[in-house]
Amino acid sequence: xxxxxxxxxxxxxxxxxxxxxxxxxxxxxxxxxxxxxxxxxxxxxxxxxxxxxxxxxxxxxxxxxxxxxxxxxxxxxxxxxxxxxxxxxxxxxxxxxxxxxxxxxxxxxxxxxxxxxxxxxxxxxxxxxxxxxxxxxxxxxxxxxxxxxxxxxxxxxxxxxxxxxxxxxxxxxxxxxxxxxxxxxxxxxxxxxxxxxxxxxxxxxxxxxxxxxxxxxxxxxxxxxxxxxxxxxxxxxxxxxxxxxxxxxxxxxxxxxxxxxxxxxxxxxxxxxxxxxxxxxxxxxxxxxxxxxxxxxxxxxxxxxxxxxxxxxxxxxxxxxxxxxxxxxxxxxxxxxxxxxxxxxxxxxxxxxxxxxxxxxxxxxxxxxxxxxxxxxxxxxxxxxxxxxxxxxxxxxxxxxxxxxxxxxxxxxxxxxxxxxxxxxxxxxxxxxxxxxxxxxxxxxx
Amino acid sequence: xxxxxxxxxxxxxxxxxxxxxxxxxxxxxxxxxxxxxxxxxxxxxxxxxxxxxxxxxxxxxxxxxxxxxxxxxxxxxxxxxxxxxxxxxxxxxxxxxxxxxxxxxxxxxxxxxxxxxxxxxxxxxxxxxxxxxxxxxxxxxxxxxxxxxxxxxxxxxxxxxxxx
Numbered sequence: 001x002x003x004x005x006x007x008x009x010x011x012x013x014x015x016x017x018x019x020x021x022x023x024x025x026x027x028x029x030x031x032x033x034x035x036x037x038x039x040x041x042x043x044x045x046x047x048x049x050x051x052x053x054x055x056x057x058x059x060x061x062x063x064x065x066x067x068x069x070x071x072x073x074x075x076x077x078x079x080x081x082x083x084x085x086x087x088x089x090x091x092x093x094x095x096x097x098x099x100x101x102x103x104x105x106x107x108x109x110x111x112x113x114x115x116x117x118x119x120x121x122x123x124x125x126x127x128x129x130x131x132x133x134x135x136x137x138x139x140x141x142x143x144x145x146x147x148x149x150x151x152x153x154x155x156x157x158x159x160x161x162x163x164x165x166x167x168x169x170x171x172x173x174x175x176x177x178x179x180x181x182x183x184x185x186x187x188x189x190x191x192x193x194x195x196x197x198x199x200x201x202x203x204x205x206x207x208x209x210x211x212x213x214x215x216x217x218x219x220x221x222x223x224x225x226x227x228x229x230x231x232x233x234x235x236x237x238x239x240x241x242x243x244x245x246x247x248x249x250x251x252x253x254x255x256x257x258x259x260x261x262x263x264x265x266x267x268x269x270x271x272x273x274x275x276x277x278x279x280x281x282x283x284x285x286x287x288x289x290x291x292x293x294x295x296x297x298x299x300x301x302x303x304x305x306x307x308x309x310x311x312x313x314x315x316x317x318x319x320x321x322x323x324x325x326x327x328x329x330x331x332x333x334x335x336x337x338x339x340x341x342x343x344x345x346x347x348x349x350x351x352x353x354x355x356x357x358x359x360x361x362x363x364x365x366x367x368x369x370x371x372x373x374x375x376x377x378x379x380x381x382x383x384x385x386x387x388x389x390x391x392x393x394x395x396x397x398x399x400x401x402x403x404x405x406x407x408x409x410x411x412x413x414x415x416x417x418x419x420x421x422x423x424x425x426x427x428x429x430x431x432x433x434x435x436x437x438x439x440x441x442x443x444x445x446x
Numbered sequence: 447x448x449x450x451x452x453x454x455x456x457x458x459x460x461x462x463x464x465x466x467x468x469x470x471x472x473x474x475x476x477x478x479x480x481x482x483x484x485x486x487x488x489x490x491x492x493x494x495x496x497x498x499x500x501x502x503x504x505x506x507x508x509x510x511x512x513x514x515x516x517x518x519x520x521x522x523x524x525x526x527x528x529x530x531x532x533x534x535x536x537x538x539x540x541x542x543x544x545x546x547x548x549x550x551x552x553x554x555x556x557x558x559x560x561x562x563x564x565x566x567x568x569x570x571x572x573x574x575x576x577x578x579x580x581x582x583x584x585x586x587x588x589x590x591x592x593x594x595x596x597x598x599x600x601x602x603x604x605x606x607x608x609x610x
Contacts, residue, residue, distance in 0.1 A: 037549060039556035045564055049572045064608030072580035072601055074589050081605075110607050117610060 043080045046070070048089055055094050059404040060388060061120065063094050064113050081106070095426075096302070096345055096387060101152070114445030115427050119389050120402060122410045124429075129155070129167050129438040131174040136161070141192070144291060145432035148423040149196040154217065155430050156203060157421075157438065158193030160291055164205050166217065169428060172440065178203070178215050178223050185209045186231050187288025195240025195298070197247060197264075204264070206240035206249060208287055212262075226267045234260065236284045238277070239298035241306065246319040248306045250298040252277035252284025259308070259323050271322040276308055276315050299343035301362045307348040309341040314350055316362060326362075337376060340383035340392065344424075347403070349385050351376055351392070357383075359390060359403050369406030373399070382431075386424045393419040393431060412441060467494065468502035469517070475510030476502055479517045483524035488559035507557045512550045515540075516558065523562055541570045545587070 047070055054066040067090075071078045080086060087105035091097050095112035102108045118124060136142030141160035149156045154175075155167040162180035167173065180191050190209030197204040201220070206212045210229020215222065229237060235253025237260075242248060247262040258274035277284060280295045287293045296310045304320045312335065316327040331352060340351035347368055351357040355376035359368040371390065373381065379394040390401045391412065398412040398419075412429065416439060422431040429441040465481040467490065484490040493503060505513060522528070522536060541548060548570055555563035575583050583589070593601070 037553065039553065042552050042556055042564060042568065045568045046571055049568050050575070053572060053576075064605075068602075068605040068608045069580055070575075070583075071605065072593075072598065073583050075592055075597075078601055114607060114610065 038076050040076075040080060040083070043070075043077055044083050044086045047080050047086055048093070051090050051094060059402075060094055061113065061116055063090070064109075111445045112426070115443055116388050118443040118445065119386075119400075120409060122400075122412065124412075124441040124443045127172050127440050127442070129172055129174065129430075129440055131165050131167075131177070135163075135177060141189070141291075143436045144192075145421050145436075145438075146193050146291070147195055148421040148430050148432060149198045150423050150425040150428055150430060151198045151200055152425075152427075153200050154198060154203075155423075155428070155438075155440065156196045156198050156205075157432060158196050158205055160189060160192040162191035162193060162207060164193060164196060164203065166203065167438075169440075169442070176217070178205070178213070180205070180207050180211060180213055181225075183211075185229075187285075189288050189291055190229075190231065192291065194237050195249075197240070197242035199244070204242065204247065206237055206247075208236050208238065210234055210237045210249070210251075212240070212247070214267075227262070227269075231288075233257075234272075235277075235281070236287050236295075238284055238287060238295045239308075241298045241300045243300045243302070243304065243319075245304065246300070246306075248298065248300065248319060250277065250296050250308050252280045252287075252295045255281065259306075259317060261319055261323060273323055274315075274317070276310060276313060279312070280310055294338050297338045297341040299341065299348065301343045301348065302345045303362050305362055307341065307343045307362070309336055309338055309350060311336050311338055314341075316348075327365075337381045337383075340373075340376070340381045342384045342390075342424075344385050345387045347385070347387075349383060349390050349403075351381055351383060353377060357390065357392070357401075359385070359406075369401075369403055371401050371406055371408070380418060382419045382422045384422045384424045384429075386426050388426075389424070391422065391424055391429060393422050398422070398429075398431065413439065469513060470502040470504045471508055471510035471513040472506050473510050475513065477510075477513055477517050479520060480524065483517070483520040486520040486523055486560050486562060488561075490558065505557070508554045509550070512547075512554050515547075515551070516554050516560070516563070519563055520560065537566050541566060545574075 047067055050066055050070060051063045054062050071081045084105045087109045091105055091109045091112060097108060097112060100108050102111055139161050142163060144160035145157050146160055147158040153169055155169060157165045164178045165174060166176040168175050182191055192208045194206050194208050201216060201218050203217050204214050209231055211225060212227035213223055214226045234257055235251040237249045238252050239250040242264060245264055247264050249260040251257055251260060255278040256275055257272055258276040260269060261271040262269050277296055283293050283295045287295060296308060298306060298308045300306050305326060306317050306319055308315050312332045314329040315325060318324040318326050335353035337351045337353060342349055346362050347359055348362060349357055349359045351373050355373040357371040357373050361368055373392050375394055382393040384391050388403055390403055392399050396417050397414040400409045400412050401407060402409055417433045417435055419431045419433050427444045431439045466478045467481055467484045469477045469479060519540060548567055551563060552567045555567060
C-alpha cells in the first residue's frame with residue numbers, strides 16, 4: 001500500500017470539524033454557490049438515511065415530514081423528491097411494499113403514509129358484508145366462521161361446514177363460495193376450515209381432517225385437492241397458514257408430529273415433526289366434535305418463519321430451515337391466550353392470561369413494545385396485528401394500539417358482540433361476530 | 447532447495463509485484479494507489495477493466511489535497527484483516543474534519559463513485575442536519591435559497607399530505 005504525492009502537503013486530517021453553529025467557508029476560499037455543489041446521488045442517499053433514522057426514532061409516520069424538511073432547503077434538495085428510485089427504496093424500506101399499485105412510487109409512498117395515518121386517526125369506511133344465507137341450506141355450521149384471511153383484493157372467510165366464502169374488497173360483494181368435498185372421516189367437524197392462505201390469484205385452504213384444497217381465484221383452475229389428510233397418522237390439523245413459498249400446518253393428536261411443512265410451489269411435504277402440541281393431544285382430538293376447543297395458533301412472518309403458540313408455549317420455527325426452532329418461550333406459569341396470537345411482517349404479538357401483551361421482533365431477542373390489555377383475564381380475547389397496529393377484541397369492543405409506541409389509541413368498535421375471527425392488513429380490518437355479521441373497516445387512502 | 451512465495455501472499459514480492467494505478471489531481475499532483483484499493487471506486491474500476499489505466503488517470507474534479515485523503519481512505523478500506531470496529535473508529539477520525547473538507551469528500555466520492563465514502567459522508571451530513579429546520583440547514587451550509595415565497599408555498603402545497 002502506498003500513496004505518493006509530488007507535494008508534501010498534509011491532507012489536513014488534523015483539522016477539526018466545526019458543527020452546530022453556522023460556519024461559512026474560510027475567507028481565503030472562494031465563497032462558491034453551494035446550491036450547485038450537492039450531487040443528486042448524494043442527496044438521494046441523504047434523504048434515504050434521514051428517513052430510515054426517523055422511522056427508527058419517531059416512527060413511520062414521522063418519515064414524510066422529515067423528508068419535506070429536506071425538500072424545503074433549496075431547489076437542488078427539492079429536486080431529489082422527483083426521484084422515483086428514491087421513493088421506491090423508501091416504500092420498500094419504510095412500508096414493506098415491494099410492488100407498486102399506483103402510477104409512481106411516490107404515489108405509492110403517499111398512499112402508504114395516508115393509510116397508516118388513517119389507522120392512527122381512526123379514519124375508516126365501515127361496511128358489513130353479506131352472502132346469500134340460503135347457501136347454508138340450514139346447516140348451522142355454515143354460519144360458524146373459523147378464520148378470516150385478507151389479501152390486497154379479497155377477504156376470505158372459512159366456515160365450520162368446510163366452505164370458504166370470498167369477498168371482493170373493492171365492491172364488497174360476495175363473489176365465490178368454495179366447498180371442501182365431504183369424504184366422511186372421523187368426527188363431526190373434520191371438514192371445518194382450519195386456515196386459509198391467499199394471494200391475489202390463488203386461494204388455499206385446509207380442514208381439520210388434514211385435507212388441503214387449492215383454487216385459482218381468477219377462475220383459471222377449479223377447486224382441486226392438493227393433499228389428502230390422514231387423521232390416524234397425523235392427528236388433527238388445528239391451524240393452517242402460509243406465505244409465498246411455504247404452507248405449514250399445526251397438528252395435535254399424534255405426538256412428535258406438530259408441524260408439517262410443504263413447499264407451496266411443488267406442493268410436496270418437506271418436513272414433519274415437532275413436539276409443541278404433544279400435551280394437547282386430547283384437546284386436539286376433541287376439536288373434531290367440539291369447535292369451542294382452542295388448541296393452538298399458527299401464523300407466518302415475512303422472514304419465512306412461523307410463530308406457533310399453545311396455552312403454555314410459543315415456538316418460532318424456520319420454514320426455510322425445515323422446522324428448525326428459532327425461539328422457544330415457556331408460558332407455563334402465566335398461561336397464554338391462544339386466540340390473541342398473531343404475526344405480521346417481522347413481528348408477532350402474544351397476550352398472557354394476566355392481560356400483558358408483548359410485541360416481539362421475530363429475528364431479534366428484543367421486545368418492540370408491551371401493552372396492557374385490560375379485562376383480558378376475564379374475557380375472551382381475539383387478537384390480530386399489522387405492521388403498525390395491534391387490535392384486540394374483547395367484551396364486544398375492538399381496541400387499537402400503535403405498536404411503535406405501545407400506545408392505546410382508540411376503540412375501533414363497541415357492542416359488536418363476541419367475535420370468532422378477526423384479521424388486519426395494512427388497509428383493512430375484518431371481524432366476524434357471532435351474530436353472523438361480517439364487519440369490514442377500510443382505512444385506505446383512496 | 448528454493449521455495450516460491452505462496453500465491454495468496456499479501457506481501458509484495460519481486461516475482462509478484464502489486465499493480466499500481468497512477469492518478470493525477472486537478473492541480474497536477476500525481477498519486478499512486480494499489481489496484482485493489484482503486485477498485486473501491488467504480489469509476490476507476492471501469493477504467494481498469496477497459497485497460498485505460500496505463501498512464502496517470504486525470505481527475506480534473508479532485509484537488510491534490512483531497513485526492514491524497516481519498517487514496518488514504520480507499521487503501522484503508524482495501525486493507526486485509528481490519529476488523530469492523532477498528533475500521534469504524536478509523537472512519538470516524540477520517541471525517542472529523544472541517545465542513546468544507548467533508549463537502550470535498552462528497553464531491554470526490556460522487557465523481558469517483560466510491561459507495562463506502564459516500565455512505566460515510568452521508569452519515570456525517572445526516573448527523574449535522576438532525577433536528578434542524580430548513581432555514582437552519584441553509585445557514586449551516588451557507589446555501590443560498592432561491593425559493594421565492596410562491597415557490598416555497600408550492601413545495602409545501604405538493605407535500606401537504608405529509609402533515610395531514
